[in-house]
Amino acid sequence: MRKIMRILAINPGSTSTKISVFDELNEIFTQTIRHSTDELALYSKIIDQYDFRKKILIEVLEKEHIPVSSINVVVGRGGLLKPIPGGVYKVNDILIEDLRKEILGEHASNLGGILADCIAKEIGNDVNAFIVDPVVVDELDDIARPSGCPELPRISIFHALNQKAVARRFAREIGKKYEELNLIVVHLGGGITIGAHKHGRVVDVNNGLDGEGPFSPERAGTVPIGALVKLCFSRKYELHEVRKMITGKGGLVAYLGTNNANEVEQRITKGSQKDKNIYESMAYQIAKDIGAYSTVLKGEIDAILITGGLANSAMLIEWIKERVSFIAPIHIYPGEDEMKALAEGVYYALKGELEIRDYN
Known part of the structure; x- marks a missing residue:
């Protein structure tokens, strides 16, 4: 070479x-x-x-x-x-x-x-x-795969490239190996995924594509399943329309008509209470899931790493920090440089x- x-x-x-x-x-x-x-x-x-x-x-x-x-x-x-x-x-x-x-x-x-x-x-x-x-x-642990319905096992689909890259970058910065650390890595983009990284393996993570975890700028995340079943059989919607509700037209798009976080923050600055309520609710759900994934690692967490485009938002990050800073030190890696x-x-x-x- x-x-x-x-x-x-x-x-x-x-x-x-x-x-x-x-x-x-x-x-x-x-x-x-x-x-x-x-x-x-x-x-x-x-x-x-x-x-x-x-x-x-x-x-x-x-x-x-x-x-x-x-x-x-x-x-x-x-x-x-x-x-x-x-x-x-x-x-x-x-x-x-x-x-x-x-x-x-x-x-x-x-x-x-x-x-x-x-x-x-x-x-x-x-x-x-x-x-x-x-x-x-x-890399899911077997214990993470059952969903409650044998016909619907949990599967691993997440921002693997960015999550793994940020985790390895952090490890190099502190002079350790990725395989030595327990980390919670949070990708905040059009979709949101939160992974529990245990000694180099993502042993549990939400399926950010298909309706699991926090809602995001474009995705619904976890929704009330009984209500979703009724909606599917209401004869009001076609399959592709329901899919769009979950991925593409869910989250901020559904509530606020935009997937642009900067636009939402500008509205909040101008006094929009509706925008503030929904945007802060998204931060709340992200923080809640970070807390949930801390239990996967039994509280033994070296750091929480937050990355993706929305990691540039001081407003969103502050709301998240308020709720999870007690869990582990938080490090921000803004953007998604694939x-x-x-x-x-x-x-x-x-x-x-x-x-x-x-x-x-």
Whole structure:
């Protein structure tokens, strides 16, 4: 490997492909490439877009005078694979096959590993492709899986990439290993997930996608289940409408008509009591779940780490701190830097500080 590790990180979204180039951990270039509806309409399936996206990606790099041949590590966002422990995975044929088969569904993130693999092979020279902490990371303790209905087991879907990256970052800052610590990590974004990290494993976490935990800017979180069942059988709503109530049009959107926390805070500053009540209720629910997850770790908690876009909100953070500061020291990591998280994961793995796992 060259003296300087040059990393290309790829994060495909539904209508965009974000790319970043790092020399070691120094970001030297980043760009979000937008794809028009007309361009994407040429492909019946998302997975078929990989060649189109690859060509544009390479063109952008060359325009910025970053030849693909200068890259010696490629890392892509992990897709909807089978449930796996967290960590850094070297892309292999089995992983690519599962992404192409869309074993857990169609999603743009499935292109991450495929694009990384294609570009690494095109470069040659023993350049390898990796993925880091996909959303399907599942490290739940068995005791956390029953829900009360055998037909509806609890499953692990959360902001694994950001939660794990922040946890490892904190561990490095205090001179310890992630595997030595007990942490509660709180991701505050369009969805909210709260994970109990026990010695390097997320042993319990709410399913922030599918209606569990605090409500968030766009998601309903845990709702009264009896009332939900009645609503589903009221014949007033179609399946897709109920799904939207839970994910997309729930939470702040449902109550206040916006998912923009800055807008809500401006209204509160101007005296809106309704906005204050709902926004503070969201903080209350977040704090309540932090308290619940502290019991998972039996109160033995080294720190509470709060990250994500909403971690920039002094108002929200203060409300949360008021209720949970007695549990453990609180550390704030504002924003969600997925590109940095991808680069850090593969960088520390290739330095031998993280295990490189095999997907099988």
